[in-house]
Amino acid sequence: xxxVAQQRFGQTGGEAVEAWRSALGGWRGLNEEEQLRRIxxxxxxxxxxxxxxxxxxxxxxxxxxxxxxxxxxxxxxxFVFAKYFTLRELGVAxxxxxxxxxxxxxxxxxxxxxQAHMVLSYYPTxxxxxxxxxxxxxxxxxASARPDLVPVFSxxxxxVFVGGAARATSPVDRVSRWRELLLRMRxxxxxx
Amino acid sequence: MSLLRRLWVSVVVAMTVVLVxxxxxxxxxxxxxxxxxxxxxxxxxxxxxxxxxxQQSKDVATMELLVTALFDGGHYRQIRFTDPSGRVLxxxxxxxxxxxxxxxxxxxxxxxxxxGQALVSDGWRQVGKVxxxxxxxxxxxxxxxxxxQLGSVMLAIGLFWAMAVSMLLxxxxxxxxxxxxxxxxxxxxxxxxxxxxxVIELQSMARALNRMSERIRALFSEQAGRIARLRDEGSxxxxxxxxxxxxxxxxxxxxxxxxxxxxxxxxxxxxxADLVVLNQKLGRAxxxxxxxxxxxxxxxxxEAGDDVALGxxxxxxxxxxxxxxxxxxxxAMLERLCSAVTALDLEVDAAHRLHLDAAAVAYRRDDTxxxxxxxxxxxxxxxxxxxxxxxxxGGSPLPIPVPGAEGWREMLEGALARHEFTLTSYPxxxxxxxxxxxxxxxxxxxxxxxxxxxxxxxAAVRVGLAAACDLEALRLGIARLGESSEPIxxxxxxxxxxxxxxxxxxxxxxxxxxxxxxxxxxxxxxxxLDASLAGLEALAxxxxxxxxxxGIEHFGRQLAALPRLYALRLAYLKLDGSFVASLHxxxxxxxxxxxxxxxxxxxxxxxxxxxxHTAEEWAAASVLGVSGMTGPEASRxxxxx
Numbered sequence: 062x063x064x065v066a067q068q069r070f071g072q073t074g075g076e077a078v079e080a081w082r083s084a085l086g087g088w089r090g091l092n093e094e095e096q097l098r099r100i101x102x103x104x105x106x107x108x109x110x111x112x113x114x115x116x117x118x119x120x121x122x123x124x125x126x127x128x129x130x131x132x133x134x135x136x137x138x139x140f141v142f143a144k145y146f147t148l149r150e151l152g153v154a155x156x157x158x159x160x161x162x163x164x165x166x167x168x169x170x171x172x173x174x175x176q177a178h179m180v181l182s183y184y185p186t187x188x189x190x191x192x193x194x195x196x197x198x199x200x201x202x203x204a205s206a207r208p209d210l211v212p213v214f215s216x217x218x219x220x221v222f223v224g225g226a227a228r229a230t231s232p233v234d235r236v237s238r239w240r241e242l243l244l245r246m247r248x249x250x251x252x253x
Numbered sequence: 254m255s256l257l258r259r260l261w262v263s264v265v266v267a268m269t270v271v272l273v274x275x276x277x278x279x280x281x282x283x284x285x286x287x288x289x290x291x292x293x294x295x296x297x298x299x300x301x302x303x304x305x306x307x308q309q310s311k312d313v314a315t316m317e318l319l320v321t322a323l324f325d326g327g328h329y330r331q332i333r334f335t336d337p338s339g340r341v342l343x344x345x346x347x348x349x350x351x352x353x354x355x356x357x358x359x360x361x362x363x364x365x366x367x368x369g370q371a372l373v374s375d376g377w378r379q380v381g382k383v384x385x386x387x388x389x390x391x392x393x394x395x396x397x398x399x400x401x402q403l404g405s406v407m408l409a410i411g412l413f414w415a416m417a418v419s420m421l422l423x424x425x426x427x428x429x430x431x432x433x434x435x436x437x438x439x440x441x442x443x444x445x446x447x448x449x450x451x452v453i454e455l456q457s458m459a460r461a462l463n464r465m466s467e468r469i470r471a472l473f474s475e476q477a478g479r480i481a482r483l484r485d486e487g488s489x490x491x492x493x494x495x496x497x498x499x500x501x502x503x504x505x506x507x508x509x510x511x512x513x514x515x516x517x518x519x520x521x522x523x524x525x526a527d528l529v530v531l532n533q534k535l536g537r538a539x540x541x542x543x544x545x546x547x548x549x550x551x552x553x554x555x556e557a558g559d560d561v562a563l564g565x566x567x568x569x570x571x572x573x574x575x576x577x578x579x580x581x582x583x584x585a586m587l588e589r590l591c592s593a594v595t596a597l598d599l600e601v602d603a604a605h606r607l608h609l610d611a612a613a614v615a616y617r618r619d620d621t622x623x624x625x626x627x628x629x630x631x632x633x634x635x636x637x638x639x640x641x642x643x644x645x646x647g648g649s650p651l652p653i654p655v656p657g658a659e660g661w662r663e664m665l666e667g668a669l670a671r672h673e674f675t676l677t678s679y680p681x682x683x684x685x686x687x688x689x690x691x692x693x694x695x696x697x698x699x700x701x702x703x704x705x706x707x708x709x710x711x712a713a714v715r716v717g718l719a720a721a722c723d724l725e726a727l728r729l730g731i732a733r734l735g736e737s738s739e740p741i742x743x744x745x746x747x748x749x750x751x752x753x754x755x756x757x758x759x760x761x762x763x764x765x766x767x768x769x770x771x772x773x774x775x776x777x778x779x780x781x782l783d784a785s786l787a788g789l790e791a792l793a794x795x796x797x798x799x800x801x802x803x804g805i806e807h808f809g810r811q812l813a814a815l816p817r818l819y820a821l822r823l824a825y826l827k828l829d830g831s832f833v834a835s836l837h838x839x840x841x842x843x844x845x846x847x848x849x850x851x852x853x854x855x856x857x858x859x860x861x862x863x864x865x866h867t868a869e870e871w872a873a874a875s876v877l878g879v880s881g882m883t884g885p886e887a888s889r890x891x892x893x894x
Contacts, residue, residue: 161374161377187337204376205377211376212376213307214307
């Protein structure tokens with residue numbers, strides 16, 4: 062993994078991946094809440110927010126965690142995916158995590174300016190109010206404490222892999238962004 | 254299986270494999286495409302349903318409405334909405350069997366439509382999950398229709414292909430068949446030329462075959478021509494083309510000793526008077542022309558017959574030998590010949606017209622050639638002295654009963670019915686004295702005398718009983734097979750071959766002989782066989798079927814037929830006695846016999862000599878490669894042994 066990053070993104074990229082892997086080793090064995098906090102902090106500090114058009118010269122690019130870490134830059138989805146896969150690797154159950162499309166009010170409570178955004182939601186129980194891992198603020202807060210975010214739609218890996226996850230090379234999978242992202246990750250040698 | 258058939262089968266098999274393979278690939282490609290479409294459709298349906306549900310109020314009625322709205326579109330087999338704990342809240346399922354699509358297609362090409370799933374939420378709260386499965390029936394219908402269309406197109410292509418290949422192979426086969434026929438024909442002694450085929454690979458072969466056919470024909474005709482020339486040189490007079498004196502004497506000797514010909518007949522001599530004067534007046538060249546014209550007139554004047562011999566005996570002397578002819582008929586014949594020559598109206602000058610003297614004598618078998626020639630000479634001298642034609646009876650009356658046609662018929666039919674015929678045999682020996690076979694001939698004992706085949710067979714032919722007599726001879730011969738282990742030969746009249754019942758009778762008789770049939774040879778005289786050898790082929794076939802052999806006797810005239818006789822799987826030839834007479838002294842006959850033996854050996858046909866009278870003739874024939882002898886000398890040697 063490191064060599065891939067080094068090859069593609071140079072010495073600093075390789076080192077960043079190395080640092081992530083070693084940090085990940087340190088997070089094992091912590092309770093889930095602590096893991097959430099550490100990971101959220103780790104990525105929010107390390108990764109610089111930047112539009113895909115700047116980082117990848119594409120309008121909308123779903124970067125793999127490796128790419129995001131090596132580049133140390135990404136937009137909201139890239140934060141979410143990096144956090145998501147890191148948490149999954151640490152053993153957080155699939156059905157507790159969701160990628161949630163939200164409408165975010167920017168510029169304070171009275172602002173009418175909003176933008177499309179994505180956050181990672183953590184449901185300790187199915188009925189619970191989730192914790193929100195957001196790249197805009199460092200702190201993890203309950204959804205109820207985030208009046209600036211209006212959830213629109215959420216998804217997780219379950220729907221993607223239903224019925225025949227083994228057949229990853231079917232052409233229809235290549236048009237799904239999720240599957241495409243997973244395939245790219247696999248080619249980088251990262252399969253959480 | 255023929256090569257062409259194998260080729261056809263392999264092409265058809267390859268073609269079938271290709272077409273079926275193409276069909277299967279296209280079927281499975283279509284299947285895979287449909288599956289992906291169904292999955293994408295299910296996935297999209299699930300996402301859009303979940304999205305709408307997330308936006309609406311979450312009471313069960315609204316949820317049901319949304320699910321039903323999507324479901325009633327009819328493109329989904331199952332839509333299910335479950336709460337986070339997995340309890341089913343709303344579910345719609347419809348039957349998904351494709352009507353009009355055979356069950357075996359569904360079983361053979363199973364189509365898997367993966368369900369699409371999406372999550373429904375109410376704000377931050379999870380409400381549940383929708384799972385959507387697309388209906389496969391319309392995909393199956395499309396697949397079936399496509400398969401039918403593709404299948405019919407492929408079937409059409411396949412049929413067209415098979416037909417085209419069949420036609421191509423037929424086109425190639427025709428010249429091959431022609432060539433095979435040509436090769437067969439060459440084997441059978443017919444040398445035909447075929448048209449060169451348009452198939453390039455076969456052209457050179459056909460050309461080579463044609464060339465070979467031409468060459469073999471040329472070779473055979475050259476060889477036959479050479480033998481004919483040798484025969485003519487040795488036995489024919491250069492100026493007139495008639496038999497020379499030696500050949501005529503040989504013929505005379507044969508007729509007087511051959512038990513197979515009529516035991517009596519008529520010998521006549523014609524002489525042009527004053528040849529010396531003619532020679533002086535006309536010169537040698539003109540005289541020769543005259544003689545040739547006379548010979549031609551004589552030949553035309555003779556009725557064509559089997560055993561009639563016409564020869565130039567000396568300068569202006571011609572001999573005519575007609576076995577079986579009475580003296581009165583001989584006289585009439587001479588009158589006819591003389592008037593034919595007179596009609597030529599050859600004139601030397603006023604004083605000298607061409608004039609013929611002629612005499613005829615009757616003979617019987619016991620006469621010697623020398624005595625007979627002396628008698629006819631004295632008769633001719635009388636004719637010169639007296640003028641006109643002299644006919645003298647023989648020394649003693651001929652022992653031939655002449656009962657007339659009806660009498661003959663009655664006598665032969667009676668003899669056949671009562672099985673009165675007996676056999677007499679003549680041995681054929683190898684040059685070392687071993688037995689080749691015994692040649693059996695019919696005898697008919699009557700009250701007065703024992704009749705030979707030469708006496709009654711001409712009558713039998715006339716009254717249509719030749720075939721019956723020949724079959725009787727064969728029957729008696731087969732009866733003799735059991736008495737010894739000697740091979741036998743039976744004579745068959747050429748006339749029998751064209752009689753309808755003969756071959757069937759022969760077939761039945763040979764079947765009774767069983768394995769002994771391989772010791773039977775049937776021989777046919779070359780005289781009387783027409784040039785096409787009609788009937789011999791059928792005879793050869795019947796004989797071959799039973800393992801019996803075919804021989805030709807009195808051979809020597811139709812030399813050109815030799816290669817064709819080979820096609821009949823001929824076992825042996827018996828050389829006519831006239832070629833054997835004084836063989837040791839006649840270089841012309843020696844060359845001829847040698848040539849015939851050479852050709853016959855090339856064709857794997859044995860050659861025997863007939864009418865071997867002396868030890869000198871025997872030795873000469875043996876040196877020339879003749880492998881069997883028959884005649885008085887053979888009988889003597891067998892008796893001595």
